[in-house]
Amino acid sequence: MTRQELDAALARLGLDVPAGERDGIAAAVQYLDKMTARLRPAGGRDVAAEPAHTVAFPKA
């Protein structure tokens, strides 16, 4: 993620983040990028592989 993308993402969420804190987030972006890269296993996943979260009706 570039700094420009980061700024755009924060703006999209309506967040007003001071410059110093943005620098801190920008420094962490590389770790986020690595995490998301690890989300894509080689060969993909079986289409039937469900999320851990499934729909549950409200108790009422």
Add this chain to the structure above:
Amino acid sequence: MVPDFLTIAEAAALIEKRELSPVELVESRLDRIARYDDRLHSFIRVLADDARAAANAAEVEIAAGTYRGPLHGIPLGLKDIYETAGVATTGHSKVMQDHVPQKDASSVQRLREAGAIVVGKLATHEFALGGPSFDLPWPPARNPWHLAHFTGGSSSGSGAAVAAGLVPMALGSDTGGSIRGPASLCGVVGLMPTFGLVSRAGVIPNSYTFDHCGPLARSVEDCALVMQAIAGFDPRDAGSIKRDIPDYRAALQQDLQGLRIGVLRHNWEEDLPASEDVRTAMEEALHVLKSLGAELEDCHVRSLQHYFDIKVIIAETEIFSIHQPDLIARPGDFGADFRARALPAVLFTANDYVQATREHRRMVAEMAPLYQRYDAFITAGQGEAPRLEAHRSLTFWQRPNLFTASNVTSQPALEICNGFGTHGLPLGMQVLGRPFDEVTVLRIGHAYQQATSWQHQHPQLRAGAQAPVLTPPPILAGTADQADATTREVCAQAAQRAGLRLNDEQFAQLLEGAPYAFGMVKRLRRDQGYADEPANVFSFPASF
């Protein structure tokens, strides 16, 4: 000679009395398929030899005194997302055209155990998403009432095959209207059961949150018979719910005296103003229900757009995730219509998805007081089927439909014919119920069918007639050029983060959907309370 439009109930009565053989019945359907499906394209694969073998086995079994019940010896078609052991299950896509599963989907297994006979795999919109596509390995299904017209989708082949009398029943799936749309446009009955009631195990997913499996048939009674076989807990399905299964057929005999029905009139008068013939058909249908003793009262839920936004943010994110590896590796192997729907999902963030699932739970919960007040609800189906050539991919993003709201509220929803429009094509309405109250929904639909005669009208198919040659609709709407530099940049970055490498046309498809995706995101509520949980909660795998 076997009548063309025999219902399951009628055929079952004859089979049980041994006045009709499963062999005769299956052979008559195979003959009808051979005569008419060359212009309907409802099947992408006919399993004639397997069906004949199963019919012979059923005949032997019944002759020996083992009668399994009303589905024994009855032919059916399967939307080609239902895994069928040893048979290609393709999702009507080049991407999975060689996929041959080892095992049946759970609902297919249950139907076989009930004695039903699989005759073939039915056309579907690609991976149960999108609209009719002319760039897939198999052509789109045609409406038997008018061969140049749309069947509805995504259970397109299911609607066409049942309406044309090729099979008396079919399985479809409904994520945003995909059982009810074809039922409406093809003039048959379609039931979307409550989420979790019918197993999704072994069915190629569209949305983990909104997929519902269910039947299409020509009568409500037939849908009840199919439901009896397929409903019930399945440990293979993470969303499956343990409930006692009632006798759906027995419940059909109760009358409608005193039943309280909420009329969601605003759906077809304000949210999506309907044509005059739809309005007339709805008023006449309401009058019939009143004459049967039901008490009707107008009621309100949120506008259709609210539910549609939530469904799309969640479901399109999910289907993009499901097919992401192939959209990265081989985007051109998907149909253009699938891409037009799936690609803009890259613009939804994880935050959007979570907020949408929290709103989803709220939408389900706020129905509770209405369920106290009403036993069921009525709303409209679609109007007359449009021409296939009039289909435009972008329309999906531009406006909601009449079906998606009940996918979000997870109510059972029955689509049933309530007349014919100015061009002689079917019209329909929906009966919605409380979660897990399919009994009431079926009861209302059955009473309405008994009081009217729409189900006895059938499309006239002529042997030897040719399907009209159609011009495939354009892939693009031509609006991508209107995207400003910021939108282009955001789309490009989102596509890159998702790992996509899109050509110009594919990127234009993303650009065209972008304004509508951003609009949904902008409308999304983000002021939930801390305790407002998502509708999707963690659940352990069944093996634990």
